[in-house]
Amino acid sequence: MPDDATPTAEEARETVHEPAGESDQGPDAAIDGSIDEVADAVAERFQGVAVRSHGQPVVYVDRGVWRDVAASLRDDERFTQCVDVTAVDHVADVERAVPDGVSPKRFEVVANFLSHARNRRLRVIAQVAADDAEIASLTDLYPGVDFAEREVYDLMGIAFEGHPDLTRILMPDDWVGFPLRKDDPPGHVPVTFKGDPTPR
Amino acid sequence: MGLDAIPYNFFTGRLEDLVRWARRNSVWPATFGLACCALEMMAAGAAHYDTARFGMEVFRASPRQADLMIVAGRVSQKMAPVLRQVYDQMVEPKWVISMGVCASTGGMFNNYALVQGVDQVVPVDVYVPGCPPGPETLLHGILMLHDQIRTGELLARRAESPTGGAAIEVDQTDGTPVSVTLPS
Amino acid sequence: MSTEWEGLAPQTDEGAQELQTRELVFSGGVWPEGDSMIVNMGPQHPSTHGVLRVMLELEGEDVLRAKPIIGYLHTGMEKTGEELTYVQGATNVTRMDYASPIANELVFSMAVERLLDLEVPPRAVWIRMMMAELDRMASHLLFQATNGMDIGALSMMLYGWREREEVLRLMEEVTGLRMNHNYVRPGGVAADLPDGWHDRTLEVLDLVERGITQYDLLLTANPIWLERMVGVGTITRTQALALGATGPILRSTGFPWDLRKAQPYLAYDDVDFDVIYTENGDCFDRYRIRLYEIAESVKIVRQCLERIPDGDYRTDDLKVTPPPRERIDESMEALIHHFKLFTEGFRVPAGETYVPIESPRGEIGCYLVADGTGKPARLHIRGPSFYNLQTMSPMMEGGLIADGVAVISSVDPIMGEVDR
Numbered sequence: 004m005p006d007d008a009t010p011t012a013e014e015a016r017e018t019v020h021e022p023a024g025e026s027d028q029g030p031d032a033a034i035d036g037s038i039d040e041v042a043d044a045v046a047e048r049f050q051g052v053a054v055r056s057h058g059q060p061v062v063y064v065d066r067g068v069w070r071d072v073a074a075s076l077r078d079d080e081r082f083t084q085c086v087d088v089t090a091v092d093h094v095a096d097v098e099r100a101v102p103d104g105v106s107p108k109r110f111e112v113v114a115n116f117l118s119h120a121r122n123r124r125l126r127v128i129a130q131v132a133a134d135d136a137e138i139a140s141l142t143d144l145y146p147g148v149d150f151a152e153r154e155v156y157d158l159m160g161i162a163f164e165g166h167p168d169l170t171r172i173l174m175p176d177d178w179v180g181f182p183l184r185k186d187d188p189p190g191h192v193p194v195t196f197k198g199d200p201t202p203r
Numbered sequence: 204m205g206l207d208a209i210p211y212n213f214f215t216g217r218l219e220d221l222v223r224w225a226r227r228n229s230v231w232p233a234t235f236g237l238a239c240c241a242l243e244m245m246a247a248g249a250a251h252y253d254t255a256r257f258g259m260e261v262f263r264a265s266p267r268q269a270d271l272m273i274v275a276g277r278v279s280q281k282m283a284p285v286l287r288q289v290y291d292q293m294v295e296p297k298w299v300i301s302m303g304v305c306a307s308t309g310g311m312f313n314n315y316a317l318v319q320g321v322d323q324v325v326p327v328d329v330y331v332p333g334c335p336p337g338p339e340t341l342l343h344g345i346l347m348l349h350d351q352i353r354t355g356e357l358l359a360r361r362a363e364s365p366t367g368g369a370a371i372e373v374d375q376t377d378g379t380p381v382s383v384t385l386p387s
Numbered sequence: 388m389s390t391e392w393e394g395l396a397p398q399t400d401e402g403a404q405e406l407q408t409r410e411l412v413f414s415g416g417v418w419p420e421g422d423s424m425i426v427n428m429g430p431q432h433p434s435t436h437g438v439l440r441v442m443l444e445l446e447g448e449d450v451l452r453a454k455p456i457i458g459y460l461h462t463g464m465e466k467t468g469e470e471l472t473y474v475q476g477a478t479n480v481t482r483m484d485y486a487s488p489i490a491n492e493l494v495f496s497m498a499v500e501r502l503l504d505l506e507v508p509p510r511a512v513w514i515r516m517m518m519a520e521l522d523r524m525a526s527h528l529l530f531q532a533t534n535g536m537d538i539g540a541l542s543m544m545l546y547g548w549r550e551r552e553e554v555l556r557l558m559e560e561v562t563g564l565r566m567n568h569n570y571v572r573p574g575g576v577a578a579d580l581p582d583g584w585h586d587r588t589l590e591v592l593d594l595v596e597r598g599i600t601q602y603d604l605l606l607t608a609n610p611i612w613l614e615r616m617v618g619v620g621t622i623t624r625t626q627a628l629a630l631g632a633t634g635p636i637l638r639s640t641g642f643p644w645d646l647r648k649a650q651p652y653l654a655y656d657d658v659d660f661d662v663i664y665t666e667n668g669d670c671f672d673r674y675r676i677r678l679y680e681i682a683e684s685v686k687i688v689r690q691c692l693e694r695i696p697d698g699d700y701r702t703d704d705l706k707v708t709p710p711p712r713e714r715i716d717e718s719m720e721a722l723i724h725h726f727k728l729f730t731e732g733f734r735v736p737a738g739e740t741y742v743p744i745e746s747p748r749g750e751i752g753c754y755l756v757a758d759g760t761g762k763p764a765r766l767h768i769r770g771p772s773f774y775n776l777q778t779m780s781p782m783m784e785g786g787l788i789a790d791g792v793a794v795i796s797s798v799d800p801i802m803g804e805v806d807r
Binding site for chain 2: 430431432433437438458459460461462463464466467478479482485486529532544545548549551552555565566567802803806
């Protein structure tokens, strides 16, 4: 449980009423110019690459340090919540344009973090190869990603090492295949019209 | 059903009308609200588009006490066996309204996750289109069902078909179809 | 477990020694420690707010463990989202959180606009904000109705729906549909507000305010209501934060976090409203927060009525916006433009973004990855109920099974966005 990173109610009240930053409408409007400070610090400490993606800070890290990055964010940088863990299948464009220093693989595991006390967000992305689709689980640091990691496993087939209960969550337990992968077919059923032979 | 055994005559005709009148005026729906259509079904049951004036105010939670299953919403692969089980638990005579396009045909989601039409799992009497169908559309469907009960078409149809009105075929994973027959 | 007892004397002499005592041995099956029983609740259940299944380990009426099992409404919307164009995307996304569809459409449209670096005109921003707040009112009224019914105040179902019908009727006049409106689209909104909307909205706001005053009078000081809700389903701030909870659940633990104030979007920094929060973290607090949030939404909509600017209701960037309908009759280019936009759609340059907003249930976010084509490479919606549902276990454990219903109701999950 992130006790020391949990902001107190007074802290939260102060942060909530901070004036919005100078940027235009958008969810990160309250962030001032020093946002790259966190991303740069993480990138430096863990040999990652920090970029800004449409105004949002993103750090690309190696899969091996995934859990260490999350631990550092929780304990040192006061990122209280991991709001989302998801994955992207890039099988169609493995040779896509990525920031310098990042070697693209088939899967990208993406985690979004939120710091209430500092009122800022950070996105961390790790590349995961297709033949070794595994990454560390964050459930002992952020218990809230339990369901999210199960969903990524269920729909993408990426295993999370250290997850307490890595089973299918959305598909039936005996489902074969990982539906959100691009090479898993969408499962269109041809539309039958009046007069077509049907099972009934 | 007992009335089938007696040969049709003037007295049984009046009795059948009475039975059908009683049946259509107190159709109790089972709660099977799944998704967005459930909200419109609840709206149909609320004060503005009242279903209580048709005798349908009690949404019975237990399928054993219900006559009508309004499948309101999209039926996923995981939910289909549950749907069938709840349908089987209902006592005859029972009816099914497939509410909304997702329940009728799979709707806008023609993909791996949904059963493309709830009539692949249970026999449907009235299909109500819409996404979601407004309460007025649902009421129209319900009144259509009442009409069918009044004219007794349903019971006649059921008696003819050997599988009780639903020639359900289930595909096994190796592609061979298996016909599901209801116990007679 | 075995007992020895002296059996009856054998009838014959031989074997008499062997049958002196008999050991009775209970075998077969594993008897659990204590007296607990596993009970399944759902997925078809009147009180599980859709198709939620909960496995409960009960000892008498005490809940020892509760585990939610989801997936009964999985619709493959994220996969469908990869097959629909960006123009069509709002129709898909709007059906996720079906109690507050505008929030889904808004977060998707904002993500697409961010990837396009597109600005929407001020009138569109204010219309979106007004519709989002009306949507919040409709969703919280739905909560009041279903929460009341689950606790046992069955008439709340009818009262909540009475006000919700008014709001839905207004939304039908503006957007054309009562639910799943497909109104907020990338570039602005689908159509301008209809004539006479100003007075209609004022009427609806007055009706809603009268309604919530009635609910307050009926329930908040009602001893049965208090007995069933105060102290039930308590969660601490640490637990809520650790489990990724947002929205009224987090605000009920003494943590006034609302994205409309903390990380404002649309024009929320221009309007005056309060963030409602309480200290105790129980079901009663969450009921009160949602009730007063309706009042705050009414306040915001009143300010929108005064201050909504004139102008375009959608951006005039021709790559994204179809031409006005009247022009299609006059100009071939306008017709072709309209056709291309609605069949092929527009392309979004490669990039990725995560846009969070405050939906009635908490932080809803859209993680959108574009690859330069007309369809998303990955569309992921961070549904608040997906994370909030994890708080159900600590809330239910240690309570009675009857309180379990109150807990599920106060978590206010919408299974459409849990399962997507």
